[in-house]
Amino acid sequence: MTNVFDVLKERGFIEQTTHEDEIRELLGKESVTFYIGFDPTADSLHVGHFLQAITMMHMQKAGHRPIVLIGGGTAMVGDPTGKTDMRKMMTPETIKHNAECFKKQLSKFLDFSEGKAIMVNNADWLMNLEYIPFLREVGKHFSVNRMLTAECFKSRMEKGLSFLEFNYMIMQSYDFLELHRKYNCKMQLGGNDQWSNILGGVELIRRIDSSPAYGMTFTLLTTSEGKKMGKTESGAIWLDPEKTSPYDFYQYWRNVDDADVEKCLSLLTFLPMDEVKKLGSLEGAAINKAKEILAYEVTKLVHGEKEAKKAQEGAKALFGKGPASENIPATEIPRSEFAEGIGLMALLTKLKLTSSNSEARRLIQQGGIALDGKKITDIKHIVKEEDFKDDTIMIKKGKKVYHQVKLV
Template identity: 90%
Template sequence: MSNIFDVLKERGFIQQTTHEDEIRELLGKESVAFYIGFDPTADSLHVGHFLQVITMMHMQRAGHRPIVLVGGGTGMVGDPTGKTDMRKMMTPETVQYHCECFKKQLSKFLDFSEGKALMVNNADWLMNLEYIPFLREVGRHFSVNRMLTAECFKSRMEKGLSFLEFNYMIMQSYDFLELNRKYDCKLQLGGDDQWSNIINGADLIRRVDGKSAYGMTFTLLTTSEGKKMGKTEAGALWLDPEKTSPYDFYQYWRNVDDADVEKCLSLLTFLPMDEVRKLGALEGAEINKAKEILAYEVTKLVHGEEEATKAQEGARALFGKGPASTNVPTTEIPRSEFAEGMGLMSLLTKLQLTSSNGEARRLIQQGGISLDGEKVTDMKHSVKAEDFKDGIMMIKKGKKVYHQVKLV
């Protein structure tokens, strides 16, 4: 069996390591306990987290032991990384609810039976720390001058960095120390924006307990232009089907830029690399085959085979100008609401295709709305019950967003 380090490197995951040769040797000779942390800033994981989830799946399949750390403690402070302003403070009840949601989602991807993976909450040790003993044992090992050179802090110095957030790096480092002591966790993994936090954790273990510990970061999920992937007009691309429908999730991957197809296939699916390279090399109209495979494989991983098949059939029906599909997002509205006609702007806002009448007006004027294939540019257009064919109307927003309205 090939070393998982080589597999991750070939697929384009690995960005930085504390000790590349030692990590590779360690992963090749024993089952290693490793951890990735997830701060509960929302009630669902999003596609940015999914890259970390895929990494854990690769590692577990290779015989290593994932420790999922849910940040019930660090979530009370908030990671300043990548933020221009301080995060909104959450109540303990909100943080706990988000943690429970994360646990449920992550259990779909990892095998937690018989201790093959662990899920822990850093609130269990961080919330009960005594301040003075913590400063004496841990705080003395951190140089403020060195901490201020970290990118996560440097970018905040002009706008102001609160003392609360300044503690985040120390708390995350302490997590690694605690997991090392409790579970012999030797390796911390994370996105490349976590590099400063990760190297400080490995360094703390060496300083306090004199033991070897390692860190490894992964590429962030970005487009070929360097922009973060997973952002849609509606916001983040969530893993929760109630927040992002399987159809919309599928459509996102079906519509990625040609230049990003190979990278996404490599990072977000388990297809063999020779197949990934063949698909990535397709050009012109042929690349759409690769995009279909990408969309299907990622949706299958997140939502299951049945939902992936439904989403694929719905997309094919629309792209092939076939009949309206039941797999397209659908809203049922009483026929009576269209008796006197409903303004198109009001309808778009009601369906949450636009956030306001002003946005709806601009979209209509710019030719961005079609009803059953017919472009509508009159912002005063009224939709009546008789406009529906067999009680159904397909609304198209822009080039890629479809929504079906059904009269009841």
Template identity: 75%
Template sequence: MNVFDTLKERGFIKQTTHEDEIRDLLGKESVTFYIGFDATADSLHVGHFLQLMAMAHLQRAGHRPIALLGGGTTMVGDPTGKTDMRKMLTVEDIQHNAECFKGQMKRFLDFSDDKAIMENNANWLMNLEYIPFLREVGRHFSVNRMLTAECFKSRMEKGLSFLEFNYMIMQAYDFVELHKRYGCKLQLGGDDQWSNIIAGADLIRRVEGDSAYGMTFTLLTNSEGKKMGKTESGAVWLDAEKFSPYEFYQYWRNVADADVKNCLSLLTFIEMDEVERLASLEGSEINKAKEVLAYEVTKIVHGEEEAKKAQEAAKALFGKGAMAGSIPCTEIAKADIADGMDILTLLTTTSLAASRSEARRLVQQGGVSINDEKIKEIEFKITEDNFEDDSLMIRKGKKVYHQVKIG
């Protein structure tokens, strides 16, 4: 099967500049393509993961990915989807974040023997001379047309800085550089990048006189149209230190029934016949599909060993109520509970609540249990008697578990 058809069947493709031409190109030759990743944090997240899965599908079909780190573009900040200007990061922070991205990307793509390329747009953007760049590249951009782009239009009321206004031109220039250096013909990205992608393809045609193409992917959303990859505590990161493999497994184990097929299609390599079978399960049987989803996604991101540990921890927890080693854990000193530790302090210490007022609301709403017993009073104190084998289990809501051990 042409990989274009594979991506379409699995639900990746949202928009294309030239659908028939792109499909023909991917069917008859090895195509060098790229996706850009601005280094705005020290870990990739679930939104990036969807794009890395698309890159992996293309690489498996014989095409060559370029993972472009945004060492230069992150200095400016993409205004897309933001109501205010992004926080300005230092050069050192951006370099650190880019190094973190490098390590994570190597889990998903094969960079050996030139099968994939990792580049950084700081290599050309940071050394540009302003006036020559304006004359050679800026003259090809119509301000009137740029202002109609969704990434800028949504910011016009609150204000768009001239710094951010340059972002589209910089991303378009990235495509030109990658075309010159590596013969890159295709730029991919999330659908929110459509305006930037078509600007790059158009710039190559104007400057180089060559054909270039763009394609966007659907954003990872649930059945209600809301972006997935967020929890009460923040983003679902791919870094095990920021979001543990157990928490990661539990996130996918707890998706809504209506989202199982979409997640299996986009975030695993399971054949579509099996995806259809799993997604068709009804009632309590759908939980089997969710367990497959959670295991497969955790295996891809964190490795088979961590996926097995998370799966076993979940089974132990929900099957027997046992204390399982892969569940997030906080150690406290015995001295801290000698006179009793109030439940609000415990919730903030374990980061299950961001503040005492949030912890108070959780208890008052019946959202906190200790060892499967609901806590009803905000004055409740934890003592050594609550621990069995120096361990206790807190449950927040129905699905968030946290283990506390006496150190």
């Protein structure tokens, strides 16, 4: 059986390891319990989290046991990694709600039956810690001088780093120690921005329990230009279909840059690598076929085959490659609201195609809005009932976003 380490390496996941040869040998000879942490800072996972879920799926398929750690305790502090300012403090009620949303979503990707995967919440042990005993057992193993050289802290020194956030690394390290003692967890995995935090946990276990522990980080989901993927003008690409519709999710992957197709196929699908390389090597108009496969496969993993097919049909209908489809995003508005007409700017904001009237004004002036294929540049344009054909009008925003309005 192929060693999962080799699979992850070939597909471009692995960035850094604490002990590469030992890790590869370990993953090849026994079933290893490992963990990845998710701080519930929102009520849905996003595309960046999905890369971590795919990693766990590869590991579980190879016979290893994932622990999904929901950071109900660490979210009370906030990870300073990658942040220029302190995170907004969340209430315990919000954190608990978000944690439940994460649990539901992650359960779609992993098999939790018969102990094949475990889900825990670090609030269970962090919230009841006694401060002085914790400092005496754990805090003494951390050098402040060394912690301040970590990238997650170093980048914050100019603007200021709160003592609250300074504790985050120690808390995450303690999570690893707790999971090691309770579940014989030997590895922590995470995005490459978590390297300093992961090192802290590995070293803590080796010092306190004199046991081997390992860490491995994975590439962050970025474009060929180094920008984080999963962001659009209207915000993050979420896994919750209520926050990002399956159609919009599909369209995001259908429209990635040509240079990013092979990387996305490799990291976000389970297609064999020979097929990935073949699709990634396509050029010109042919690369669109690879993008359709990418969009379909990723949407199928996140939203299921039925929604992936509906999104694919909706996309084809827009470009004249398929029958008229009901799968394009649509909003129903009472006919009475158009009796005297609705201003185009107000309509765009009402449909959440723009976040404000000022954004709508700018978009219209720049020629970024079309109604049923006709570009509208007049910011005072009124959409009236007679503009609708068969009680439907199609709004096109930019080159890629389509939305139907239906009269009811």
